[in-house]
Amino acid sequence: MFSVFLVCRPPLRGAEAELWDKARAAQSWLWAERERMNIASDQKIDPWRTGLIGLEWSTITTTMGKLEAKRTATDPGWAVLLLKWYRSLGLLEGDRLAILASGSFPGFLLSAILAAEKMDLELLVIPSLGASSWGANLPDLPLTAIIETLRRGGFIRVVPGAATLGGAGERATDLSPEGRAILMESLKSSGIPLIYADTLEGIMAQKWETLAAFSPKVIVQIGGSQANLGTDDAVLKLDPGIILPEEATEAGNGIIARALESGIPVIHMLDVRALSREAGIPYDGKPKRKTPGRTPGILAIFALAAWGLFLLCFRRWTLEKGDAGK
Numbered sequence: 001m002f003s004v005f006l007v008c009r010p011p012l013r014g015a016e017a018e019l020w021d022k023a024r025a026a027q028s029w030l031w032a033e034r035e036r037m038n039i040a041s042d043q044k045i046d047p048w049r050t051g052l053i054g055l056e057w058s059t060i061t062t063t064m065g066k067l068e069a070k071r072t073a074t075d076p077g078w079a080v081l082l083l084k085w086y087r088s089l090g091l092l093e094g095d096r097l098a099i100l101a102s103g104s105f106p107g108f109l110l111s112a113i114l115a116a117e118k119m120d121l122e123l124l125v126i127p128s129l130g131a132s133s134w135g136a137n138l139p140d141l142p143l144t145a146i147i148e149t150l151r152r153g154g155f156i157r158v159v160p161g162a163a164t165l166g167g168a169g170e171r172a173t174d175l176s177p178e179g180r181a182i183l184m185e186s187l188k189s190s191g192i193p194l195i196y197a198d199t200l201e202g203i204m205a206q207k208w209e210t211l212a213a214f215s216p217k218v219i220v221q222i223g224g225s226q227a228n229l230g231t232d233d234a235v236l237k238l239d240p241g242i243i244l245p246e247e248a249t250e251a252g253n254g255i256i257a258r259a260l261e262s263g264i265p266v267i268h269m270l271d272v273r274a275l276s277r278e279a280g281i282p283y284d285g286k287p288k289r290k291t292p293g294r295t296p297g298i299l300a301i302f303a304l305a306a307w308g309l310f311l312l313c314f315r316r317w318t319l320e321k322g323d324a325g326k
Contacts, residue, residue: 009280009290016080019118020289023076023111026155027051033149039140048287050074052107052146054137059179062167063224065104065132068284069272074107077281077292082115082220082267084292085242089218089265093120098216100207100255102166102223103131103143108269112220113156123158124214126195126207128225129183130166130175135223139179144186162193162210170203170227171196203227208258219259220267230254240268240275 012020030051034040045067046053052074055061091097097116101109109127116123127143129136136143144163150156165172165183172180187194195206204227211219221228229235235252243251243266251257259266269275276283280293 012289019079020076023079023114026150029153054135056133058137059139060182061137062130063132065134067134070134072272072276072283073105075281075287079111079114081279081292082112095121096216097121097218098124098211099220100126100228102128102225103136104223106136106146108222125158125160126162127160128164128166130172139182142186144190160192162195164195169200218265221256222269228255238268240271241278243268
């Protein structure tokens with residue numbers, strides 16, 4: 001029995017349970033709103049009715065993406081895990097946190113915001129609006145509209161401080177004129193300022209200026225925004241999860257690299273399969289109201305050893321003389 005307690009993840013309690021429930025309630029609200037708008041996903045595509053799964057392709061889709069990864073990103077366990085990560089990085093009420101997110105993983109973005117607002121952190125959100133397959137790529141409900149819908153439902157408070165169009169060069173040059181027009185109109189209707197320049201380098205400079213003026217203690221980077229990652233392939237070698245400045249010798253030439261060079265820790269949320277494995281959150285599995293995290297290898301070995309010792313020492317039978325060989 002001892003090993004069972006070592007291996008099993010305990011149920012959520014207190015603030016973590018409240019956060020999980022709020023994330024799930026926000027998803028249910030979004031699903032209901034999409035049903036009302038007659039743009040809900042087929043339940044085979046979004047079996048947990050999160051409202052955070054988009055289309056395979058649309059006029060505002062930038063690249064191909066994996067449905068399984070997008071579903072994994074909707075697990076409310078990420079909100080609980082991000083809360084733990086924020087605390088582990090020493091964030092306290094009133095501290096400043098910046099979230100940079102592409103439209104590809106609205107599930108991660110919702111969790112990052114909910115965890116930050118649970119801690120009453122001062123928050124700056126800068127989204128990139130283009131999205132890969134199955135992300136926030138509904139022409140009738142782009143990322144800005146998702147954020148506004150969740151605000152209207154009372155689940156989040158933040159209004160993005162600025163945004164880029166995303167996609168190629170952060171200027172959506174890979175989209176059709178129709179797709180670009182949809183994103184521009186979404187910004188206009190939301191009143192969110194657009195970060196724009198004639199070059200990617202110009203956009204990166206403007207985005208960094210906005211961040212530097214805010215002076216965040218930690219930055220959360222979600223998805224594959226080109227300005228955030230940069231153009232140097234070295235960024236692809238970064239492991240997902242928490243990256244401390246002293247641990248990153250090569251981080252490319254994007255916003256992530258500038259943050260780390262400036263001594264700002266980064267929570268890097270990409271490579272969903274690896275991130276899921278590291279976090280102990282099932283990949284494309286049914287969300288469970290349990291504490292996220294995986295059993296360390298040595299702890300698992302100890303648990304198995306303890307169970308073996310239990311079996312060896314606890315006999316429920318005896319071998320009587322004459323029974324051997326029967």
